[in-house]
Amino acid sequence: MRSLDCCNNMAAAWCRGKHRLKRFYQLSVQIPNRNYTAEKFDYDLVVIGGGSGGLACSKEAAHLGQNVAVLDFVEPSLRGTKWGLGGTCVNVGCIPKKLMHQAALLGTALKDAPKYGWRIPEPASHDWATMAEAVQNYVRSLNWGHRVQLEDRKVKYLNLRGHLVDEHTVRGVNARGKETTVTARNILIATGGRPRYPTHVPGAREFGITSDDLFWLRESPGKTLVVGASYVGLECAGFLTGIGLDATLMVRSIALRGFDQQMAGLVTDHMTSYGTRFCWNGVPKKVEKLPSGLLRVTWTDTQSGQEHQDQFNSVLWAVGRAPETGTLNLQQVGVQLNENSGKIIVSGDERTSVPNIYAIGDIAQGRPELTPTAIQAGKLLARRLTGRSNQLMNYDNVPTTVFTPLEYGCVGLSEEEAERRYGADNIEVYHAFYKPLEFTVAQRDASQCYIKVVCEREGNQRVLGLHYTGPNAGEVVQGFALGFQCGFTYAQLADTVGIHPTCAEELTKIGITKRSGLDATVTGC
Ligand code: FAD
Ligand code: NDP
Secondary structure, X not given: OHHHHHHOHHHHHHHHHHHHHHHHHHHHOEEOOEEOOOOOOOEEEEEEOOOHHHHHHHHHHHHOOOOEEEEOOOOOOOOOOOOOOOHHHHHHOXXXXXXXXXXXXXXXXXXXXXXXXXXXXXXXXXXXXXXXHHHHHHHHHXXXXXXXXHHHOOOEEEOOEEEEEEOOEEEEEOOOOOEEEEEEEEEEEOOOEEEOOOOOOOOHHHHOEEHHHHOOOOOOOOOEEEEOXXXXXXXXXXXXXXXXXXXXXXXXXXXXXXXXXXXXXXXXXXXXXXOOEEEEOEEEEEEEEOOOOOEEEEEEEOOOOOEEEEEEOEEEEOOOEEEOXXXXXXXXXXXXXXXXXXXXXXXXXXXXXXXXXXXXHHHEOOOOOOHHXXXXXXXXXXXXXXXXXXXXXXXXXXXXXXXXXXXXXXXXXXXHHHHHHHOHHHEEEEEEEOOOHHHHHOOOOOOOOEEEEEEEOXXXXXXXXXXXXXXXXXXXXXXXXXXXXXXXXXXXXHHOOXXXXXXXXXXXXXXXXXXXXXXXXXXXX
């Protein structure tokens, strides 16, 4: 019967996969002193963490025939905010952030609208509670959707906080303290991270909030101080300004560390003209609650050494994220952590120092903290675990967008990094200042709408980095990211026919080099 089944092409492929899988397991679970090959486990795969990476891996593995369980548990924030299944992106990250960014963009559109003939009663005002309720309801629908998908794929969902007991055993504890223990041939850790609070700032934890709270506030945060100038700080300060709130961004050093600094400067210049206040070189010292309920923040200017104070309704800490490894019992089981970051050390195939335990997403050392990379890594891992593929995740040239009021999208190297790696004389930088058509009638200032393509100088001029500030940056850069995967050159970019009239077409027309010193302002079509 078995050989008959295998005559059928699909069944044969399945049989081959199954035999490969068996061989893989025999190889992968040879752990000193114990022979697990003969043991029976409750599951083929147990995933700790039901966020972007964990859900993607568990669904794919189940789809490929594995018996899978996912443990997901949300520890409430210090302020008591909690949410449902789906992890950071769905509940307190990308999704609510992008929707609130959209609310802010609509504010700008409202300002443009009269120029296009719309008669809008003045003054237009924004209601936080309405926006928050709509966003929160949408997020709840996603929570529900994830549960349904797990059920459809026959993935067992366990609402438990998990930790390792040994290399094949996970213990989960529910909100009432009840324990459940499961065993698995393979274990995936995808527990992500949580926002940090600054240390040595009295009042920071008592009176501050983080991105874990902001999107779930029922009432407006009011006048807000946002501390931290990377993705989270800039995006949050940006949309708070855009919906009409008084928002100040405190920057202790530079904005958008690691990004092209010319582009970062354009983003912050635009935010300044948009109305966000910037407190450069500011380091918070203390936060006190006044009898009025306002928060008084004291900070030091690192340049002058002087102290300053101001009062705010809310203080939002956007000072980075800490990996969620604390309660997993990792080191006792032999899973090694990076001493500085506290993240899990992984190899190219996402394996930790314990051969049958894997880690993906924000928890893994050296990985971008982005949803699509966690998802892709999870799917590919599932395919390797089931013997369907050997393909490893390619973490090079991951595109990204910062959803600030003027969006910034990029892929590849910053100009500084290209100079560092290749030398300034060996790169060519093409650039242009352009005006989006939609800005013209609206008479919007386009001073910061800029594109830059960093290439090798000699030979085919392979493109090393592509940078864009302007409307819909994510949509624009996504397509060019495909070019990156194909190793495209400046000549191929210049040969690409544009779509008119768009902002993206400016990239195909880019022709002025920085080296030439010519005016890079685009004039006419
Ligand atoms: P997570 O999605 O964080 O999931 C981990 C899950 O594990 C959580 O549900 C957690 O509660 C659970 N967990 C933790 N410990 C345990 C345990 N012991 N037992 C059981 N469950 C546990 N990325 C983008 O690509 N685009 C964006 O626009 C974007 N915007 C963002 C905006 C903000 C404000 C933030 C904070 C992040 C944003 N990100 C964005 C980053 C993105 O959200 C993360 O990179 C992504 O969610 C990481 O996925 P993950 O699977 O590693 O972890
Ligand atoms: P980051 O670690 O990227 O940045 C932290 C920021 O806080 C830096 O500007 C840092 O300044 C500053 N900072 C740190 N400590 C202090 C302190 N004690 N006082 C004052 N400032 C301080 O964290 P984020 O939370 O912004 O982002 C985390 C990750 O989430 C990102 O790397 C990104 O991958 C992901 N994300 C992605 C988004 C997207 O795709 N659009 C959106 C949001 C998040 P300094 O530079 O001086 O160290």
